[in-house]
Amino acid sequence: MDNICVLLTLFLILPTIEAKCNEKNGVHSFGDNCRFMCHCEQNTECNETTGECSNGCARGWYGPGCQYRDIIDHKFSKHSNNSYSNLATDGKIDTCYREFKNNRTEQLFWSVVLSINETIHEIQISTKVKSLVYFKKFTVFVGYSRLPRSYDTIDERACFRQGHDIPKSSTFIVLCKKPVIGNVVKIELAQSQNVLELCDVRVNGGRNLAFKRTSAQSSKFEGCGTHFCKSSFAVDGYASTKDIYFCSLTDEEEKPWWQMYLDYNIRIWNIKIIDTNNHNQIPYVVHITNTNDTKIGKEGPYGKKGVSHNTHTQSFTMNSAGKFVTISVEGKRNLTVCEVFVFGDCRVNQCGYNCEKKCQCKHATMWDRISGNCAISCDKKERGYQCNMPCKTDDDCTFECGENCFGGDCIPKSGECTKGCKPGWEGTYCKNTCDPGFYGHNCLKKCSDHCKHRNEYCNNVDGNCTYGCMDGWKAPLCDQACDAGFYGRNCTEKCSEHCAGGNRNCNTTTGYCEMGCQSGWTGLRCVNACPSRKFGAGCKESCASTCKNDACDHVNGICRDGCKRGYQGDKCESECRDGTFGEECKEDCSSNCNNNTCDHVTGNCTNGYKPGYKGNTCGEISDNILSDAKPDTGSNETRKLKIALICVGILCAIIVVYATVITILLKRKATHNVKDGTNVSCSGRGNDDAITNKTNKTETVTAEAATEATTELARVNINASDDESHQYTDLTPDTEDVEAAYETIQLE
Template sequence: MAVWASGVLLLVGVTVVAGSCPAGRYGNICSYYCHCPDNCNPTSGCHPASCSRGWSGRTCQKENVALNKITSSSSVHYSSSNAVNGDETRCFHSAYNNNTITSAWWRVDLGEGTMVHDVIIYFRTDYKVRRNGIQIYIADIAASPTDGVNCYNVTGNRDGTDIPDVLKVTCSGEGRYLVLYTTTVNNDNVNVPILDFCEVEVDVCAPGTFGADCENYCHCDGDVCNYVAGVCPSGVCLPGWQTDTCDRVCGVGSYGKSCIKVCSDRHCKDDNSTCDHVTGECVGGCEAGWNGADCTEKCVNFYGESCAYLCSSRKCNGISSCNHVTGECERGCVPGWKHIDCTEACIQGVEYGANCSGNCSARMCEVGNATCPQDSGRCENGCHPGWKGEDCTTVCGVGRYGTNCSKLCSDRHCKGDNSSCDHVTGQCVGGCEAGWDGTDCTETCIQGVEYGAKCSGNCSARKCEGGNDACPQDSGRCENGCQSGFKGEDCTQACVQGMEYGVGCLKTCSTRMCQGDTSTCPRDTGRCTDGCQAGWRGKDCTTACVQGMEYGVGCAKLCSTRMCQGATSTCPQDTGRCTDGCQAGWKGEDCTTEISKPLSASPAVIAGVVVAAIAVVAMVAVVVVLLRRRSHRKQSDNHSEIHKEDPLEMGVDNPVPVLRRTRTM
């Protein structure tokens, strides 16, 4: 505590290091503000002659909280604000020329609830008669002037001569408004109550001071101590002080507020033996993760040595607490950063990802590994088939393969077992099902052009019955069957030459009943070139004659036309042979040839025979003549041939063939 006595400054209970406080502060741990424009001693504060406007007292710690505050009054002759302008020569005066006035009041708004102790009224020196009867109130609200607490009444002679020009009164209480009120009529010539005064001060000690002139320093924590005894209302002292009056330093080994801190609990970097009773300051600094003068405060939003590292500068993965010592990121680092506090970036082009665990060279990028972002290792042009992930380091999962692992193994059309599925190609080891092609058997055959295994079948090469319009991709099946001479579902297989023929090659060449040579067997018809054996018919001679109805070559004969002896129920297909012989007048194996009967020698018959004989002779003679003439023409063209003719047969001048008569014997 600092007290001025006869110009000598006495220091009582103030512990400071001279010259260590910043400008405008002084006293114990620099906790007091200087209220003088200059010459503020860091230990003792201000001299009373240098106090700033509105401040007074031996160390300038007494404040007039009414200065320049808002005022109001019941009536106005001179402005109510004149009483708080700091000028004692300009006064407030209420109205006096209205006989209906029964009371007068003046109010100042202190701006907030204030602990009031001292009030000073500067009266006019020429109208002392108006001083007597003034009542002072402290109120929380600006309602009726007398609603507050009446803390003081000015009383004296009716003429006011015993009331000083500057009246200092003790008006203890707490409130926002200070009110001066009167109903007293002291004037002989004016019959209404009047208020007139030049200044009103409400003096309050600055925090940490007390006493009549606010010259004493209490070590209360935050509260304004009792104005008389200096007792802290809360009973809590400033750090380093103890007892009810907060005037005794902490004992050995303790310090701080209420002396409850233990010196051994500090986290001093070096020697922990010295321990200031107020601050517990560690002279050599703090261990990592601790700060404050006494090194008992964990770093907040910072960490590490001297709390020099900012938690928000870490690159933690997700929301993470910030260990005050290490700054550890609980869930690791965001991709591209490493170390326990995630403050070091991955080495460009070498590593990437969370904790820089990714190896740039191990990625399976589609076009090299030149670019390697520190955070993701992202392959800009995608991955090699069989790999996925932003950095192309993850093999396709079970059941997937190919570029970006976008293909499903189950979508392949592999022949046989489909369980094996290469993550890169999806290759079907056993080949594809019919109608599908490609390494992974996912490419369909071109509709109407190709079909079958690996789409090797040619739709136009099939021999379908009724054309090749429909061509299923899987089988190439001919819906209406095959043309004769071809077989198979897709009608591309020719019948085996000499062995089979016909629709579907279902007929066998060796079963035909051909007449003669059977070596030729057209694959479309199986036609017997020399016809069929007796008892068979059809181009391929495979249809037997209808039993009991027809027989013979081409089944041209009817069993019913035979002239068999006895029953005719048996009729061999080949011969139609009558097993019991023929009826009379018929012959042959099948009894279809009628036996000729002898002619009788009647005159008419004989005459007919003679006429017929003469006609035949005449016809022969004509033919001979014609032949001779043709022969003569040929001899004219070729003389050598003429000379070779028999001269006995030729005439000399007219070579006409001689018709020789043949004598009938």
């Protein structure tokens, strides 16, 4: 019945069209001067007056006259259990999906991701009549996702929240309190609801207000001739990307521009510009103004470049209003524009296809904006289906608004709060407090998920968490994590300074150091020094066994109490240097050790000891100095020993000589006696002469031997140094003693 009323109204609004709109380049149109484009299935003709399609709307279009763009058509969507649920975006109202909560604690939801940011302001939802009861207190959120097809959103905001009442029809429309820009739309049921069933969801992206509007351009390319490259080709509905002559094309000039006049000051949410496939895409600059000023500055209000869908399309998302849309490029070049789509709708209190009618609808839907009828209520002190009837009497317009109406404004007679509710209240008459988990103006804000004891416990007016925050979150709203370097309840605990990278690298909830500990520290929060005998990163290194008391610094391993005997260095890793030993290597090896080296711990001579010394440290004089001595040329002790040995050798030689002489003399004497007896008895005097000659020879030999020994002794004494030889003068034989011995031998 409602649709019939709308169509009748459309018939009254649009003047009767005498001439039929002709199809051009496969584009069908309708309405006054054929200024509206048909969007029928299979690109068929539409009703010349209303634009209605007998075979249904083309994919991606819906609403009165199939004029409104559905920005979530066939987009990826999912529900609470992370499975996909694309039946809600397939454009078919008879295909539905249903999800049960079962034993899960989280709220049921459905969400859809868009390819670019869009301005969200109106959502149409279709379900089954039996499932309407579950939509009591449901919420529509709009968020932003950085990654394509990602449902992880940031800056999620509620654009609509249903009150305690249940939607009246299986297909119903909800309006955001104000438009929200984002690329994720989520429908979430209240905590107590157990079933979510969706048959169709549509999100209003506006209608194309650029079709066949008046346009102009800075110049026309000379090579195009009379009938091509016109500015009107960019609003004819024929989005040619192959033939540049069916596009708007300017000469090469400084800052070329193209402009369109929209007839009325309208609300604009998105502009799409299509260029040619073979044209090098240049960033467009877009301006929306209320005048036709074409002096375009360097920076446009929406940036130099829109979001590119592909190589020939740029999109600009906004929430603006104006009469003129101007497109330009920087520098000296040609400007090519093949088609421009301006998606928006009439402003508040404007209705009709051309936005030429005035209306007083409160929260006008797309159906209201086309028909001029007000399905919800009137905006001001008027009444009637089109809110064009004034109050008849003062009583009709006298009503005391509820104390919770925002600004104290409400609709006369009905008492409906016209500007919504004060923070903490909701409903048509603002008599209900926010449900647990919501707060603020019209209860559209959601309590933080980090309130202690769940998000149901926050103040319905200001959102402060009643019982404080979970660990790691700031009071009172508990919507901000602790500052770096702090953690715990109300962020009062300070992170350890021994976290790797500093105290800013700790978990704001637990205080655990997320990058581990600095060298010398251990534990999840890095507040404990390494245990005894351990040090370094992760306390994995052991103190040196040469540290005194096995104790070292837990950070760098330096021996805290010094080194054990025989070792030196910060970590006691080096033995005492040659020639030293003992505690702190302060003791010197004995000078009696060979090469002056000794054991670095005990001081014992490791390479033996010098001649004349014994014991571990070579400090005792040897009992067998002569036999153990080993000459060592070059030292005073060695030279002295050498002289002593020579003297001893000489003495021994003298003794041997004396012994030899005495022995020879004794033998000769015995022989002489024997021979003397024989000669006396047998030989006579001749033998005496012989004996006398032998005796003289013997005396001569003996004297020569004695003289030779004396001479050798004198030679040795002369070669020895004065200081050294006088120590041994008592060993030198006296000449008189030798002569006496010689005389004794002669006598004998």
